[in-house]
Amino acid sequence: MSTPAPPSRAPALTRRLGVFDATVIGLGSMIGAGVFAALAPAASAAGSALLPALALAAVVAYCNATSSARLAARYPASGGTYVYGRERLGPFWGYLAGWGFVIGKTASCAAMALTVGSYLWPAQAHAVAVAAVVALTAVNYVGVQKAAWLTRAIVAVVLAVLAAVVTACLTSSTADTGRWAVGTDVTFTGVLQGAGLLFFAFAGYARIATLGEEVRDPARTIPRAISTALGITLVVYALVALGVLAVLGPDQLARTTAPLADAVRAAGLPGLVPVVRAGAAVAALGSLLALILGVSRTTLAMARDRHLPHALAAVHPRFQVPHRAELVVGAVVAVLAAGTDVRGAIGFSSFGVLAYYAVANASAYTLTAAENRPPRVVPALGLAGCLVLAFALPVASVLWGAVVLAAGAAVYGLRRTATTGT
Structure with a gap:
């Protein structure tokens, strides 16, 4: 295996983030993406x-997080699994992981932007989504530390709103804990599909790994930030799911388009509904901020290796960010947000991210004991879980995801042929 070394073909980024800020960036992405968006479609499946599906998604996420943390500590460079796959499995697998991440997460950015629009001004959701993308791209442009400060504030607001929702639901006279029980309507395929949809909500720790070149003491900071963010998110998700199920039940939860708002209304506190709607918009903003941050860093890493235009590898001399990559990513997301469907974007994103983590687990499996590898069962279980959940997603998501990955592989093959002349 190749020896890890900081990239030398382009200017390095500045290490400014500690454990707290790295954890907050992961929380902002995971909590914003999941609680307000994934519970209803997961309950429908x-x-x-729903709770066993959440547990299954958490197990796969834990395996992915453990593999990613060990790899990120060894390869503390921007790019995440793009770098790990390249170093451990070969250039093609790194490229495929990076391709899946950039394409899938760009779609996820559009979905989060549209979530902001649908909560703040439903009649002009697309216009608000585009405005949100432009504003957050500007925040990222002026430095990752400023983005971390904004994410910290967003996470604090969202956690306060979720605490109010859980308290309202679990203390309501309409709460029925019997609704948590698993009924006879459950199918194995449905649980897998529900877990695949909920996995979308856990994928935010990738943002911590892709910032590997911007954290202080990465061997210590990245594993701690990933495990802490994932643990907090799991507890939050479990409490929210319990509260919402207690007042709505699985059938009503599956039919709603705004589960947390409907839950506090059913709990007898309609005055909380505007607060929940505002919290949903803030959460989606936090997720979008972290997503744009992560996609631009993977774009930077791929541009350094000329899998994407090398001009995107430029680092701003003052703000120390990949400014061209951020502007291009922001422009593409803005175009998608102007005319994309939220549900389709989420399914497509889930497939791409599961493929990305499959490469991460396969990479972690190759680590040696001297390289601080995890127990072999962890990446093996993570790899199998990613593949199973990916192909349990809705058929349209699987088909489009497979087509896009195949297109990426074809581009790689054509580029390699043109370069080598064979």
């Missing part, structure tokens, strides 16, 4: 087995 899993029925009364």
Whole structure:
């Protein structure tokens, strides 16, 4: 295996983030993406087995997080699994992981932007989504530390809103803990599909790994930030799911388009509905901020290796950010947000991210004991879980995801042929 070394073909980024800020960036992405968006479609698939589906998604996410943390500590450079796959499995697998991440997460950015628009001004959701993308791209442009400060504030607001929702639901006279029980309507396929949809909500720790070149003491900071962010997110998700199920039940939860708002209304506190709607918009903004941050860093890494235009590898001399990559990513997301469907974007994104983590687990499996590898069962279980959940997603998501990955592989093959002349 090749020896890790900082990239030398382009200017390095500045290490400014500690454990706290790195953890907050992961929280902002995971909590913003999941609680307000994934519970209802997951309940539609899993029925009364929503909590087992959540547990299954958490197990796969834990394996992915452990593999990613060990790899990120050894390869503390921007790019995440793009770098790990390249170093451990070969250039093609690194490229395929990076391709899946950039394409999938760009779609996820559009979905989060549209979530902001649908909560703040439903009649002009697309216009608000584009404005949100432009504003957050500007924030990222002036430095990752400023983005971390904004994410910290967003996470604090969202956690306060979620605490109010959980308290309102679990203390309501309409709460029925019997609704947590698994009924006879559950199918194995439904649980897998529900877990695949919920996995979308756990994928935010990738943002920590892709910032590997901008954290202080990465061997210590990255593993701690990833495990802390994932643990907090799992507890939050479990409490919210329990509260919402207690007042709505799985059938009503599956039908709603705004589960947390409907839950506090059913709990007898309609005055909380505007607060929840505002919290959903803030959460989606936090997720979008972290997503744009992560996609631009993977774009930077791929541009350094000329898998994307090398001009995107430029680092701003004052703000120390990949400014061209951020502007291009922001422009593409803005175009998608102007005319994309949220549900389709989420399914497509889930497939691409699961493929990305499959490469991460396969890479971690090759680590040696001297390289601080995880127990072999962890990456093996993570790889199998990613593949199973990916192909359990809705058929349209699987087909489009497979087509895009195949297109990326074809581009790689054509470029390699043109370069080598064979």
